[in-house]
Amino acid sequence: MTLYGYARVSTEEQSLQRQLDALQSRGVDQQNIYPEKASGTSERRPVLDYLLTELLNAGDTPDLHRFSDPRVPGHRAHGGCGGRRR
Template identity: 55%
Template sequence: MAITFGYARVSTSTQNLDAQRDALIAAGVDARHLRVETASGRRDDRPVLAALLTEVDAGDTVVVAKLDRLGRSVSHLVHVVDELERRDVALRSLSEQIDTSTSAGRFMVHMLAALAQMEADLIRERTLDGLAAARSRGRVGGRPTVMSPDRIAAAQMSLAGGQSMAAVARALGVSVSTVRRHMANLQRGPMDGKAVGQ
């Protein structure tokens, strides 16, 4: 027999669950099938929610007072909804009036998925634009280099005097790969060696 489960969540133990409980029970959730959790919505590893997702069977329904009780990020919310849909479990959100057992509710979920993808694409695009702008100004990501022009000149003179790269690196307090990289950049020329980090 199909079961209607309720899921209620608060972020801290000082918050009150009564309003969510009352709304879920009024919506037809039997108190025996009400699952309550105290955890931040930003966490993906919520044990009560994880247990609920394994407990539900095809034909069951999960009811929440608001969609943000399942997760604060659109991408995590879409992941949970996808998991429920894959297992043929309906989701009802009382506040947003979404019911994935209806075609309109499924449409809303697909809209959420599209928004999650758009959000990810926009973040990626902004990151790439920021990196390109930084490169055009001669900056790159990573830690700032410890190899000042004076240290590079000292390393160059020491190597020319016959010291090993390991000895030079030890004397300067940097890695051998840092010395090697800066010496290679000197050989390539100033244009290629502008933005090198340690």
Template identity: 50%
Template sequence: MTMYGYARVSTREQETHLQLDALNRAGCDVIFQEKASGASQRGRPELARCLLALGRGDVLVVYKIDRIARSLFDLLDILRRLEKVGATIKSVTEPLDTTNSMGVFVVQMLGAVAQLERSMIRERSIAGQIAARERGREPGRVRSLEKEVEARAVAEYREGGVTYRELAERYGVSESAVKRAVYRVTKGSDYLKRGKV
């Protein structure tokens, strides 16, 4: 078993000393660290290297969960990757530790919360579409996601590490609906004026 630590700060001006001290005290054999925004997977090459290094029986140790994941869905994706290779994760400052039964229970609760959120999002989306139709509003293609939900999906895509297909499954819509949502934000006003989305 190898204990891998991961430390990250969001800007070049910040330091990882506090995290590194805690990871060393936790007994980490190898520590990956970076000064980069968590806004995209491309901006976190050390995290990618760390996840690739993990194998069966290894433990990924972080100072806080927000150092490795920017959202619940991001965390669950990382946890699924760890489960696939037989590794576990532990936070030195929070009650997340999948090396024991209580930690596994916490992860299962997080998964249940995420599933509930997905179901509620789908229900709100469907209810919104029905209400719009009842008001006689049929302005071309009806958006599959509410504005707030769409913004969240686009933000997750821009953070990186997730595909259109994964987001479509997560939010209960088609891949093209997710792609249109992303394009509305990333392609700019000229793209919108051409009536593409």
């Protein structure tokens, strides 16, 4: 079982660092964190799509820091989705 992390910001001016730090503090290896810069209103998120459709295997856990997306079971507007298994 592998723990993967996903972090997203909407603009180039925003920093991912707080999300990256939070994911690492919850045990996600840096090499397994997938950051993305994409608008919150955009449905196109290629990094997230890759993580959910190509990378995760049965038993893996995605940890999605401060995330809300109806494509992800158990999505929430605040807090991670750690513990949701594919």
